[in-house]
Amino acid sequence: MIMAPIADVSSRVNHTDSWRIQKPIIDYSKCIRCMICWKFCPDACIDVVDGGAIAAPSERTLKMEAPVIDMDYCKGCGICANECPEKCIEMVLDEKGED
Amino acid sequence: MRRGKIKMRVMQKHNAIMTGNEAVAVGVKLARVGFVSAYPITPQTTIVEKLAEMVANDDLDAKYIEVESEHSAMAAVFASELAGVRSYTATSSHGLLYMHEMLHWTAGQRLPVVMSVVNRALGPPWNIWSEQTDTMNQKDTGWMQVYCESNQEALDTILMGYRIAESQDVMLPLMSMEDAFILSHTSEPVIIPEQEKVDEFLPKLDLKFRIDLKNPMGYGxxxxxxxxxxxxxxxLMESMKNSREVIQKVTGDFARTFDRDYSGLIEQYRMDDAKYALIASGTLASTGKYVVNQLRDEGEKVGLIRLRFFRPFPDEEILSAVSNLESVGVLDRSISLAANGFTATEVRSALYGKSDIPVTGFTAGLGGRDVRIDDFLDMFKTTKKGKGGNHYINVKEVK
Structure with missing residues (x-):
């Protein structure tokens, strides 16, 4: 039998976290939930989650949906940190490339 | 009465006069191809024109789509073949080059597509005539390659091509070549095989890993x-190697069914007691054979080896065919810019360390330039001297 490049599993199993050198950490106490990071993420690996954060700048913000980074796919490009208007995403060294 | 039906009756008499491109279209129809994608380019266009006519007249039950480029023509064939439908397209020259990326995809995905290519020179300068550089440039894409010598062979190669490509031991695409105008637009007598015999020879495609909506998979x-x-x-390389045996078997089956024997990967012409010979492919081999006959009449012990397949390259067959020769020449109607002839290079590589006969390379007939009997006499004479090297044939002094 010949081999053909056909996969019986979803491409979701292809994690790209090991491509990462730095990882983004969101300081939720400063995050105003503008979702600019979500819009700019080139890998679509920022999810918008209801009650995704425990901290917020205000009581009203705490009730809003929050951005959560999927560390299985984040390649650490830093675009989210660069675009964040509140400067509340910090890129920190991620030596293992794993979350 | 509809025109298509009348034609069928003529076909059942088992002979017709038709151009190479018409013969190819008849082969595609007999192979019961279910999908054709088409983008026009001279000198291929009349193949897909004929197929369009057959589909429009209900002579061929196939989906026919016109696409916006050759890249898309191959992408469409890739998708339809993956859905389990026997698929076909045709192209030439710059169109084939534009398709290059998708050639790798089709072979890499192990799809047994058959495509016709009418060999035409590459620009610049602009030229539409016969030259094999376009397909030689695709020798590394994982496609099998057959170079036809007659309109009959062009028809028969479509039928054998699908059988070989769809073999479970091969599962690789195959391109079948015609020389521009010399075959594509020139009429010759052709025997059209009976549909029932073709159906027996070429069973329906059963693609084991075809797209199944109920069981989605990731492809490539x-x-x-x-x-x-x-x-x-x-x-993929192993399958290319396995294809040799399959080619021998399928050409044998074809000979038994249709009484026309293409003798596998190469054809040996008057090689029995030959002392020197020329290796050539396509229609140039026909002129070569004519000259071999002339030289034989003069008492020369000369023969010709016609390469039918360039991929897989028939290295073992050539090694065995030249074993009793004193020298061999290789004719390329193509040019590898910055290297020597494509075939000459492959032949030297096949013989390296196994045979020490001198190999003389010839580049001739570029851009459709005539290669005449005198040119062949020159090539045979130079080959016989056995001094090797690479020579251009019939190139004028430019002042």
């Missing part, structure tokens, strides 16, 4: 360096 998806990437490439 991302594979990291430690995934089975290298293993897949090695397996």
């Amino acid at each position: 998806s991302y594979t990291p360096p430690d995934g089975p990437f290298m293993e897949l490439k090695k397996d």
Whole structure:
């Protein structure tokens, strides 16, 4: 039998976290939930989650949906940190490339 | 009465006079191809024109789509073949070059597509005549390659091509070549095989891994360096090697069914007691054979080896065919810019360390320039001297 490049599993199993050198950490106490990071993420690996954060700048913000980074796919490009208007995403060294 | 029906009756008499391109279209119809994608380019266009006519007249039950480029023509064939439908397209020259990326995809995905290519020179300068550089440039894409010598062979190669490509031991695409105008637009007598015999020879395509909406799979998806990437490439190479045996078997079956024997990967012409010979492919081999007959009449012990397949390259067959020769010449109607002839290079590589006969390379007939009897006499004479090297044939002094 010949081999053909056909996969019986979803491409979701292809994690790209090991491509990462730095990882983004969101300081939720400063995050105003503008979702600019979500819009700019080139890998679509920022999810918008209801009650995704425990901290917020205000009581009203705490009730809003929050951005959560999927560390299985984040390649650490830093675009989210660069675009964040509140400067509340910090890129920190991620030596293992794993979350 | 509809025109198509009348034609069928003529066909059943088992002979017709038709151009190479018409013969190819008849082959595609007999192979019961279910999908054709088409983008026009001279000198291929009349193949897909004929197929369009057949589909419009209900002579061929196939889906026919016109696409916006050759890249899309091959992408469409890739998708339809993956859905389990026997698929076909045709192209030439710059169109084939534009298709290059998708050629790798089709072979890499192990899809047994058959495509016709009418060999035409590459620009610049602009030229539409016969030359094989376009397909020689595709020799590394994982496609099998057949160079036809007659309109009959062009028809028959479509039928044999699908049988070989769809073999479970091969599962690789195949391109079948005609020389521009010399075959594509020139009429010759052709025997049209009976449909029942063709159906028996070429069963329906059964693609084991075809797209199944109920059981979705990832096709050609991302594979990291430690995934089975290298293993897949090695397996493709193994299948290319296995195809030799399949080609021998299928040409044998074809000879038994249709009484026309193409003798596998190469054809040997008057090689029995030959002392020197020329290796050639396509219609130039016909002129070569004519000259071999002339030289034989003069008492020369000369023969000709016609390459039918360039991929897989018939290295063992050539090694055995030249074993009793004193010298061999290789004729390329193509040019590898910055290297020597494509075939000459492959022949030298096939003989390296196994045979020490001198190999003389010839480049001739570029851009459709005539290669005449005198040119062949020159080539045979130079080959006989056995001094090797690479020579241009019939190139004028430019002042």
